[in-house]
Amino acid sequence: MDFKPELIVISQNLMGGGSSFHRNMIANKPDDYFDIKCIYLDPLHWEAKRLEDVTLGENDLIFKFEHEREYDLAKRLNNHISNKKGALIANLPQELLAMSYFHKSNKTIYFICHDKGFLHLIEKYSYLIDVFIAHNAEIYENIKTMLPKRINDIHFIQHGVKVQKFKKERKDKSQKLNLVFLARHVKLKGIYDLPIINQKLLEKNIEVNWTILGDGEEKENFKNEVRSFSNFRFETPKTDADVLEVLKTQDLYILPSSHDGLPVSLLESMSVGCVPIVYNFSEGIKKVITPEIGYVVDLHDINGMTDKIEILNNDRDFLFDLSKNALQKVEEEFNIKIQAEKYFDLYKDWKNLKKTHKAKRLTLFQIEQKYQSNKIVAFSFRVYRYLKKKFK
Numbered sequence: 001m002d003f004k005p006e007l008i009v010i011s012q013n014l015m016g017g018g019s020s021f022h023r024n025m026i027a028n029k030p031d032d033y034f035d036i037k038c039i040y041l042d043p044l045h046w047e048a049k050r051l052e053d054v055t056l057g058e059n060d061l062i063f064k065f066e067h068e069r070e071y072d073l074a075k076r077l078n079n080h081i082s083n084k085k086g087a088l089i090a091n092l093p094q095e096l097l098a099m100s101y102f103h104k105s106n107k108t109i110y111f112i113c114h115d116k117g118f119l120h121l122i123e124k125y126s127y128l129i130d131v132f133i134a135h136n137a138e139i140y141e142n143i144k145t146m147l148p149k150r151i152n153d154i155h156f157i158q159h160g161v162k163v164q165k166f167k168k169e170r171k172d173k174s175q176k177l178n179l180v181f182l183a184r185h186v187k188l189k190g191i192y193d194l195p196i197i198n199q200k201l202l203e204k205n206i207e208v209n210w211t212i213l214g215d216g217e218e219k220e221n222f223k224n225e226v227r228s229f230s231n232f233r234f235e236t237p238k239t240d241a242d243v244l245e246v247l248k249t250q251d252l253y254i255l256p257s258s259h260d261g262l263p264v265s266l267l268e269s270m271s272v273g274c275v276p277i278v279y280n281f282s283e284g285i286k287k288v289i290t291p292e293i294g295y296v297v298d299l300h301d302i303n304g305m306t307d308k309i310e311i312l313n314n315d316r317d318f319l320f321d322l323s324k325n326a327l328q329k330v331e332e333e334f335n336i337k338i339q340a341e342k343y344f345d346l347y348k349d350w351k352n353l354k355k356t357h358k359a360k361r362l363t364l365f366q367i368e369q370k371y372q373s374n375k376i377v378a379f380s381f382r383v384y385r386y387l388k389k390k391f392k
Contacts, residue, residue: 116282137156212232
């Protein structure tokens, strides 16, 4: 066709599941229906590992920002978001903020809610979002409860990873198990539970090897926390391929997180036969990690997680069976080529999914922000505050 609709994808210039999600989708797009533009948000005030293997396309850019007035941020970001016909894929507050100030009449706005931490954005910005997508079953139900009159606008589509066709070798009982943590190094991901788990394993005379992948604000503090243990090693692989090579050497994927949706790292680890043991950060995760795949233990149940590691340490045949099942699960349900096509089929329906009537509403705060340099507006708000204070 002569005309290509535009697809703007907002991602992050940070190592992590969010950026991997979109890069996996775009790398496995079924065709060239869209003219795609990726905007990688780079919050300079965040202590996090930046992407090192990202290849910017002709239309792509890295958008750097720090703490700044919200209207200034929205205006700068808006300069990179056209009103060409097509779709915009939102996940984060920055682009929704920009859309609230600068309405795009020709763009269908899709919002991917990765976990419960993003539900507040739906509550705040549902009026400008056309399509809601969840890849976690519980989050999907949460959104339907929040927006009962918009059920047809809410979709559940699991994402995926590349099928590796990897064969895991059975591990002999004489060999120590390799345990991997692959998540952002923040307290919400439960990183400080790892040394406690390790200590409890030692008390059971179980020795394991820990590999800590990733980055984050707590990395240096955590290194100090485990300095007395000789079985912790830290790696920050530069590329997704490097991550997979490390994962191929691991046996168990450990995630004591209290805040997640469907982690890309979980699926990546399963794709090479790692058996997952995670906290029940969302009821939806139980539809992925069934008893034939691994374990979901109660939040903050360190003893429960330790016990599950002990079971697999002592029964290597059972471990091997779970590993094979994890591989098969990814092949059958989380093949990125199949899942990406489902996402793009929904994106391609942008014309039909666009809402015909959409409220454009600026709060008083936004009006003041947007027209701060206007003397009449500035004076009006001074009078408003004076009267509000006087008659309070």
